Amino acid sequence: MPSVSKLLGLIGPAGLIVQALLASLAAVVGLLIFILLRRGARHVYFWRRDRRVLETRADWNAIVAGTIPPKEWVLSRMRREIVEGILLDRLEVAPPKEAQELLECVRFSGLLDTRVHEARTWRGWRRHKALLALGRMRVPEAIPALTEGLDDAEEECRIAATRGLGRMGLPRAAVPILQRLSTGKLQVPSSVLLDALINNCRPTPGLVLTFLLKSADSAKPLLARVLGEIATPDLDEDLLLLASDESSEVRASAARALACAKPGLAVSILTGLVDDEEWFVRLRAVVALGELEDPRTIPVLLHGLCDRNRQVRIRSACGLSRLKNHLEDIICLALKTQDAYAVQELISELERSGGIFEMVTALGDSRRRAKAEAALLAALRGGCRRILLDLVLHHENWRTRGALARLLGHSGDSELLKIMELFDSPGLPVRKRRVLRWLERQLAPTQASLSQAVRVVA
């Protein structure tokens, strides 16, 4: 009986294997040669390039001023790329006066015209590269060529053109984007569009509003989102209109815009949005209210603190914790809601944001002590115990530790006694253990009467 392998050999696999082996071998050798040659070529290229860069940097002022005629470096591809690279990098950080000189150089040297020509005639990655360079130049003359790039068949080029226009910072550059967007003709990722429009429309947010009111439904949320970042107080009535829009995304963006613009009507409009049926609209509304840092928002944020959605509760707590001068009232009002989750969310946020730590530190300051004590007692009633006990033992300032211990000792909070056991570890230094004993003595005899008092206050 012939071997199985011989049978396979007869029907073909053996021949196939030999051919595949030879092909693989050739591919391995080819790849190795390619890798080594490529690395070698890059090594040489960058060595030459670095040398040229040094030369160019030495002549930089003369190149920018035009003392060295552009024809001396424009004709060499490597030199031109180096000059353009340095120019564009400098433009990113240059102060206005230097930027003007650099832009003049871009114009008189022909770099701008070359790139405009390339962006108009080339296709694919070369056009992409030209569009990117034009965008980085930030000159109004590039707008027509970049606008043509918006209609390119390749997404990469459209993105490059949109980004390029976005870098202009001119409302003029936003118009072609807005025109195409409102008619649904521009297909690029939304983040690219948003960035470009935010950058260009910041000086004139009214431009976005004009297009928003007449655009198709699909483009509305995006334009509203742009407005959310650049709105100004004079748009208050329009924002009121947007806050009652049918689209929930538009309403959410209106909330964002109100936080950005801070018009007089903001609190009342946002108060309405806190009861919206969509959770993310409520979320944006409480975030916006928090950013206003206005004591009038306390009742609304407390309402948000009791929301059914956890994100809304967290952001409401975050907003409330920013109102540092009203923390005592806020905690007392939160306790009155009798919503245990809401209170704990608020206390958690105060702990996380360092609010509790700040209040404890304020105990050492005679001017702020009274307010801090009241707020800390309210926080204690809200369940903020562990962190306070921990700070009694570990706060870096001994005066603050003493003041906090006295405050806790006189609080009459019996719950502290239960937690104290957790801190009373064998490794605890004697001095700290003595503090705990003292606290125990302070809290234990008056436990019954004071807990009754706490209940009354609560």
Next chain:
Amino acid sequence: MIGPILQWVNTLMFFYYLACNLVYLRLLVAAIKASVLQNRRQKTAWLDRVRRSPLTPPISLLVPAHNEERSIVESVRSLLRLDYPDFELIVTNDGSTDGTLLQLIEHFQLTQSDYLYLPQIETKPVRGVYLSRTERRLIVLDKESDGSKSDAINAAMNLASKPYVCVVDADSMLERDGLLRIMAPVVNDPDRVVAAGGIVRVINGSQVKNGSVGAVRLPWGFLEMMQVQEYLRAFLIGREGWNAFNMLLIISGAFGVFRTDLCKQLGGFRRGAIGEDLDLVVRMHRHLREQEQKYRVHFVADPVCWTEVPSTFKSLGNQRARWHNGLAECLWHNRRMLFNSRYGRIGWVAIPYMWFFELVAPVFELLGWMSILVAAFLGLLSERFFIQFLLFGYVFSTLISIGSVLIEEMTYRRYENWRDLARLICFCFLEHFPYRQIHSVWRLRGIWQYLEGHHAWTKIERVGLGESARPSAAGI
């Protein structure tokens, strides 16, 4: 009687091997194309745009830690130094029996707090939440251990308040702009991208300074070099290739970003799952396909997470067995997806690939070697064909490995030293014997462990990421 059986087995092996190599070749071609394109895009996508954009979403970094006292402080410091506009860092001390928690308390001035912990995802009891007096972004969660990493991540996820979570291993080190880079696809397409993963590279041999990687060098140990090669192949060809077809099934548990609401909707990382990273991504695909939603799971090869790989056979073997155990467990749990048209290309291509070319590959390999031995014993083996076949296997595998070196050279070029390049190439030729065979044995052990129901979170031995704790770095 035995002749026809052997013939049948050999034919099966031949076609299995052919299919396997064709898939690898296709992945290599797709990966080269995708990497070059990605590299061009990276050159033009300014990170500064992501950093400054008001649209960049905040992230919760979740770091599960179990007996990590050697490296935890350095890791947390390094994570807190990350360049990202808004993030919080939640470290879970998962029932460590060493001084992990004490180290954190001491170095970051942690204070026990009554921080609200809502167990939206069920986990083992939480013993306490700690907040830092010096670093507001840091939250430490102390919980009882469940023996699985999933439980530790889920507990941290319960505390996460940001729209995206990023899971990072406590023994890994992210590059400073790693978060910005990994979030780039999310920022570009927030509606569709539900998860994104970065590349994991081997830190052994490189110099670590102030919690970040200084000079990138290759390790000197044979085992570590093998792993460098494996990681390059797995990420630059495997992940990049599958990503090109939108069929990525794995986002490394060492560094991956996920949408928080979706994770919570799925019940977080599955408790008891060993390959929790693979399992979550597979369940994401499953859920989103069932909901008929448009989505994308992205791989970005640019954001680098440096990790210390095992340097001993024992701990590497344990790690690989655990990975394979996890793969088996995950695939069995999601077996309904196999050849199920409801899951589209995932059900018809990606999952079957995992079953046939990943999970049972060591079984096939074992079967192949056994059939060769039996054929040789019975005198039925054609030596010439056998040698040709063996040579082809060797050269083709080398080609795939060199393909990964090519991608590395054409795009990211982390190993700039000529000597490192030469060593990388050399190891492409060296890994096929006996490392690959030993690796198969480890994977078989993983299958065996799965069949036995072994689910513990086994730790691998590490030297630690601190400067003084890295003798291999000092040797260079």
